[in-house]
Amino acid sequence: PHVPYSPLRYPVEKMLERSQEFYALMNQRRTVRFISPEPVPRDVIDNVIRTAGTAPSGAHTEPWTFVVISDPETKHQIRLIVEEEEEVNYRQRMGDKWVRDLAKIRTNWIKEYLDVAPYLILIFKQTYGILPNGKKKTHYYNEISVSISCGILLAALQNVGLVTVTSTPLNCGPQLRLLLKRPANEKLLMLLPVGYPSSDAMVPDFRRKPLEDIVLHI
Amino acid sequence: PHVPYSPLRYPVEKMLERSQEFYALMNQRRTVRFISPEPVPRDVIDNVIRTAGTAPSGAHTEPWTFVVISDPETKHQIRLIVEEEEEVNYRQRMGDKWVRDLAKIRTNWIKEYLDVAPYLILIFKQTYGILPNGKKKTHYYNEISVSISCGILLAALQNVGLVTVTSTPLNCGPQLRLLLKRPANEKLLMLLPVGYPSSDAMVPDFRRKPLEDIVLHI
Ligand SMILES: Cc1cc2nc3c(=O)[nH]c(=O)nc-3n(C[C@H](O)[C@H](O)[C@H](O)COP(=O)(O)O)c2cc1C
Ligand SMILES: Cc1cc2nc3c(=O)[nH]c(=O)nc-3n(C[C@H](O)[C@H](O)[C@H](O)COP(=O)(O)O)c2cc1C
Numbered sequence: 001p002h003v004p005y006s007p008l009r010y011p012v013e014k015m016l017e018r019s020q021e022f023y024a025l026m027n028q029r030r031t032v033r034f035i036s037p038e039p040v041p042r043d044v045i046d047n048v049i050r051t052a053g054t055a056p057s058g059a060h061t062e063p064w065t066f067v068v069i070s071d072p073e074t075k076h077q078i079r080l081i082v083e084e085e086e087e088v089n090y091r092q093r094m095g096d097k098w099v100r101d102l103a104k105i106r107t108n109w110i111k112e113y114l115d116v117a118p119y120l121i122l123i124f125k126q127t128y129g130i131l132p133n134g135k136k137k138t139h140y141y142n143e144i145s146v147s148i149s150c151g152i153l154l155a156a157l158q159n160v161g162l163v164t165v166t167s168t169p170l171n172c173g174p175q176l177r178l179l180l181k182r183p184a185n186e187k188l189l190m191l192l193p194v195g196y197p198s199s200d201a202m203v204p205d206f207r208r209k210p211l212e213d214i215v216l217h218i
Numbered sequence: 219p220h221v222p223y224s225p226l227r228y229p230v231e232k233m234l235e236r237s238q239e240f241y242a243l244m245n246q247r248r249t250v251r252f253i254s255p256e257p258v259p260r261d262v263i264d265n266v267i268r269t270a271g272t273a274p275s276g277a278h279t280e281p282w283t284f285v286v287i288s289d290p291e292t293k294h295q296i297r298l299i300v301e302e303e304e305e306v307n308y309r310q311r312m313g314d315k316w317v318r319d320l321a322k323i324r325t326n327w328i329k330e331y332l333d334v335a336p337y338l339i340l341i342f343k344q345t346y347g348i349l350p351n352g353k354k355k356t357h358y359y360n361e362i363s364v365s366i367s368c369g370i371l372l373a374a375l376q377n378v379g380l381v382t383v384t385s386t387p388l389n390c391g392p393q394l395r396l397l398l399k400r401p402a403n404e405k406l407l408m409l410l411p412v413g414y415p416s417s418d419a420m421v422p423d424f425r426r427k428p429l430e431d432i433v434l435h436i
Contacts, residue, residue, distance in 0.1 A: 001422075002420040003420065003421060005250055005420065006419070007381075008246075008379055015379065016261055018378050019261075019377070022374055023268050026269050028225055031274050042435075044233050044234055047238055047241050049433050050241050051244050053429070054241070054426065056247075056249050058386075059316075059320055060322075060323070060422075062427050062432070066432055066434070067436065068433060068434065068435050070435070071436050097356065098277075098358065105277070106220070138315065143361070143362070143365075144361070147362045147366050147369065148372065149369060150365075151365065151366035151368060151371075151373070152244060152369045152372065153369075154274070154369075155369070155373045156237065156240055159236055160228065160233045161227050168276075168359055168362060197223055197224070201224070202223065203220060203221060204220055205219045206278055208271060211267065214282060214284055215264065215285075216286065217286050218286070218287045
């Protein structure tokens, strides 16, 4: 069954103002690799995840699972797995060029924030679903859908003043899936440490491309 | 060079309130396939795209190009290409199962909104970049980065009361790339018709998964 859709409509002046304000808010977002151990209310995290769950998805499959870790022991296990793989990534798998491209960000395989951040959010994509009759249900475009959902999650974090490090840990997926006892249809897509920025947080002094470099009007 | 990062910090009560409000806003988003021809100010669209351009990206490559079409003739060309390919998709390429999965949404290959919507936004992922010396620059995780950016774009549209149809037109990329004269490193990822919903817009009567079905706390 279909239902009528008639959302709130803003006058043109108001639309312009809202579009500017939201841009200003989102333009302050940065990837912050120095996270404070201060606690963050779990209800805020739950609302952020509810918001991520409003994303569109191919054929409305909603192919996402958000695993939120606050247990210190589990966070530490995750850190050990990620640092071990990342050391191999940096030393061998990524190649000189990739490592050089990352030099300006000054990242390496030491990830203290995995212990320190009050929450780690691990986002799994469900590559297929299971129907009530036990058969597999195809999840069209699951990686794109879950990445869109992650974009909305990042907007929700920014909206409440929390920071994260968007990351796709190379080669850590299978071990983390086993650690967290996720089923075989789930594959790790993102690992997001979440918290307040630490008081002495630093970020690379990047510029973003100006509008004219990313848009073309026809 | 690195610089200090000290964003606005909200009291806990305020964070909770903001997280609820943003969830309520985003939860009203729906994919709307009935778009009004009424004009939308171009400045609003530009701000929405500026907002999408604040997304994180692998090694800060910003691998996105947003092509915004308002020219009626170009919109019609796009419609012809998409409808021709979509008819083949529905009749042959997608298979019975996929078509059945879409039945509840009542979509088919006729896409009037491609003529009617005041804007079509075509989002291209840059699969590699070109350095000043002419060499190729790898764009790590370009599809994930551009999909995250699309998620932020959808949030920005929702924030101003505009609607779209998130879509990844199967097999139309090469023809649309040629029509829009985009370079060989750019591949079409999404096509978003954008406008106000038409006054008689209908949407499938879906529910979203409740929080407990998408989150796990450890
Ligand atoms: C990657 C992706 C591809 C999609 N492709 C199409 C499409 O080709 N045609 C269409 O009408 N809707 C498409 N959709 C929209 C979904 O059908 C829609 O998000 C889903 O049914 C949930 O409805 P909602 O967005 O109203 O919550 C797509 C969504 C995603 C995320
Ligand atoms: C798909 C993806 C993967 C990323 N992987 C990492 C990572 O492994 N480690 C890291 O420190 N940052 C990672 N980043 C963050 C980018 O380095 C960052 O977004 C970019 O440098 C731009 O900086 P900004 O987010 O502050 O605007 C990743 C971002 C994306 C979108």
